[in-house]
Amino acid sequence: MALQHGKTLNTHISPDTWRSTIILLKRMVQQLEVNDVNFEELKRNLDFTASLLEAFYTNRTQQSFDADDDLQLRSDVVPVEVRDWLASTFTQRVQPFSQRLEEKPKFRSIVHAVQAGIFVERMFRKAYSNAMPDQPADVIICLRDLDRWSFDVFSLDSVSSGHSLKTLFIELIIKHHLNSRFKVPLSCLMSFLCELERGYSKHTNAYHNHTHAADVTHTVHCLLLHTGVLYWLTDLEVLACLFAAAIHDYEHTGNSNNFHIYTRSEMAMIYNDRSVQESHHVSASFRLLQNENTNIFMNLTRPEWLELRTLVIEMVLGTDMSSHVLQVKAMRTCLQQHESIDKPKALSLILHAADISHPAKPWSLHSRWTPRLMEEFFTQGDKEAELGLSISPLCDRHNTPVSQSQIAFIEFIVEPTFSLISDMSEKIIIPLIQDTTDPSICSRYRGLQWTVADLVGFRSMWMRHTEENKSRWRDKMKNGESHSYESEIQTEEETAGKEH
Ligand SMILES: Nc1nc2c(ncn2[C@@H]2O[C@@H]3COP(=O)(O)O[C@H]3[C@H]2O)c(=O)[nH]1
Numbered sequence: 226m227a228l229q230h231g232k233t234l235n236t237h238i239s240p241d242t243w244r245s246t247i248i249l250l251k252r253m254v255q256q257l258e259v260n261d262v263n264f265e266e267l268k269r270n271l272d273f274t275a276s277l278l279e280a281f282y283t284n285r286t287q288q289s290f291d292a293d294d295d296l297q298l299r300s301d302v303v304p305v306e307v308r309d310w311l312a313s314t315f316t317q318r319v320q321p322f323s324q325r326l327e328e329k330p331k332f333r334s335i336v337h338a339v340q341a342g343i344f345v346e347r348m349f350r351k352a353y354s355n356a357m358p359d360q361p362a363d364v365i366i367c368l369r370d371l372d373r374w375s376f377d378v379f380s381l382d383s384v385s386s387g388h389s390l391k392t393l394f395i396e397l398i399i400k401h402h403l404n405s406r407f408k409v410p411l412s413c414l415m416s417f418l419c420e421l422e423r424g425y426s427k428h429t430n431a432y433h434n435h436t437h438a439a440d441v442t443h444t445v446h447c448l449l450l451h452t453g454v455l456y457w458l459t460d461l462e463v464l465a466c467l468f469a470a471a472i473h474d475y476e477h478t479g480n481s482n483n484f485h486i487y488t489r490s491e492m493a494m495i496y497n498d499r500s501v502q503e504s505h506h507v508s509a510s511f512r513l514l515q516n517e518n519t520n521i522f523m524n525l526t527r528p529e530w531l532e533l534r535t536l537v538i539e540m541v542l543g544t545d546m547s548s549h550v551l552q553v554k555a556m557r558t559c560l561q562q563h564e565s566i567d568k569p570k571a572l573s574l575i576l577h578a579a580d581i582s583h584p585a586k587p588w589s590l591h592s593r594w595t596p597r598l599m600e601e602f603f604t605q606g607d608k609e610a611e612l613g614l615s616i617s618p619l620c621d622r623h624n625t626p627v628s629q630s631q632i633a634f635i636e637f638i639v640e641p642t643f644s645l646i647s648d649m650s651e652k653i654i655i656p657l658i659q660d661t662t663d664p665s666i667c668s669r670y671r672g673l674q675w676t677v678a679d680l681v682g683f684r685s686m687w688m689r690h691t692e693e694n695k696s697r698w699r700d701k702m703k704n705g706e707s708h709s710y711e712s713e714i715q716t717e718e719e720t721a722g723k724e725h
């Protein structure tokens with residue numbers, strides 16, 4: 226029994242986490258023995274162990290991802306069209322990672338980490354939001370859920386009159402104290418965000434618009450918070466993460482990179498077919514900063530600015546889906562070989578995970594993103610048909626198995642990525658906790674202890690959602706899914722009607 230457990234744990238929950246749990250349980254017993262019980266703490270610790278056991282239980286039924294065999298697509302399970310799409314989108318052999326200066330991960334001091342833990346704990350528990358004072362009441366109410374994985378960005382977009390990206394970005398910058406730390410002029414920030422939102426509307430995309438950018442920015446914030454990776458970062462790195470998320474699809478054309486390459490678009494010519502759109506998103510966003518009125522980083526020192534730019538470029542280029550397999554493989558190998566984790570690689574993976582996170586969110590959100598994305602794919606298919614090109618996989622509005630493709634996307638792409646993020650975060654966070662030997666820090670230990678609990682809870686939370694979403698898609702398949710877009714839109718409206 227013990228051996229069997231150990232085997233499963235190696236893939237999903239690290240021995241360090243189990244050790245921390247045992248310490249926690251022993252501490253609870255000691256407290257009970259001497260009748261020194263803090264009910265809040267006891268409840269939190271029990272929550273933690275329950276979440277861990279829940280994650281363990283779910284893991285046993287979870288299909289594991291073997292990075293050595295790329296996507297491991299079994300032809301009897303995945304339809305040909307979906308397999309073609311997965312292979313052409315995620316396994317393209319691209320250029321090796323660019324050489325960067327050998328950079329050892331820089332840990333914030335443990336004192337810093339513990340302080341951050343307490344700070345984050347406070348952020349979570351705060352019953353009010355730090356919203357700008359002149360925000361409408363509905364916006365303030367909506368932003369109270371900002372730290373929650375189930376935060377509804379569609380609601381924020383509606384109560385902020387279509388300014389979810391602007392509202393959310395400002396809120397997060399203030400929340401992380403980055404405006405004061407980097408002396409970001411508020412007027413510049415406003416103008417920059419207006420331009421950013423304008424760029425996201427340029428091609429009137431159903432999916433790749435400012436709401437998606439707001440969603441990804443929020444998700445990056447949540448990932449940093451719930452995994453505890455936030456404690457590992459400097460303020461500048463947090464700023465880089467939020468900025469990269471906000472700009473990561475700026476001026477997206479609504480087409481795939483392959484479409485740009487096949488049609489020899491202007492962008493493909495400029496960027497030599499390499500990460501065509503991602504290169505544009507970064508380049509065009511940095512161009513915005515060239516203008517004095519929109520230069521939100523005007524008060525950064527030159528080294529700060531260079532470090533931020535390097536990080537943002539690497540993170541946004543890492544959202545090119547054709548680098549998915551390489552990214553996942555490299556991080557898996559790093560974890561397996563107990564190498565130190567490269568910060569830019571870790572942060573790129575977090576942005577990539579946030580970019581594909583909606584299938585790991587509640588169905589009420591996932592079911593609203595899917596038809597938007599499908600409509601964008603189908604619009605490209607219509608263009609391809611018009612141009613006499615063959616229609617790309619998943620882009621034929623009359624013949625696309627949406628449910629099957631979503632199940633495959635969740636199983637082969639989303640779950641392995643989130644599993645990796647969870648493992649990586651454990652590896653980053655556990656040493657921060659174990660190194661806590663200074664007695665003055667021990668008294669503040671509870672903040673970080675709580676974070677480990679949150680990290681374990683995070684794993685079981687996303688697993689619950691991916692399982693639920695796959696099961697919803699399976700039900701749709703059983704009920705005879707029509708391959709037409711109209712039926713998907715109707716489903717979305719029904720869902721929204723039922724759940725709101
Ligand atoms: N098939 C499928 N692809 C998705 C889904 N969510 C995101 N993606 C793809 O993942 C990509 C991530 O980067 P982008 O946001 O540029 O474009 C996104 C889509 O191409 C999904 O639910 N299903």
Ligand SMILES: [Mg+2]
Nearest residue numbers: 473474544545
């Ligand atoms: Mg993109």
Ligand SMILES: [Zn+2]
Nearest residue numbers: 437473474580
């Ligand atoms: Zn995106």
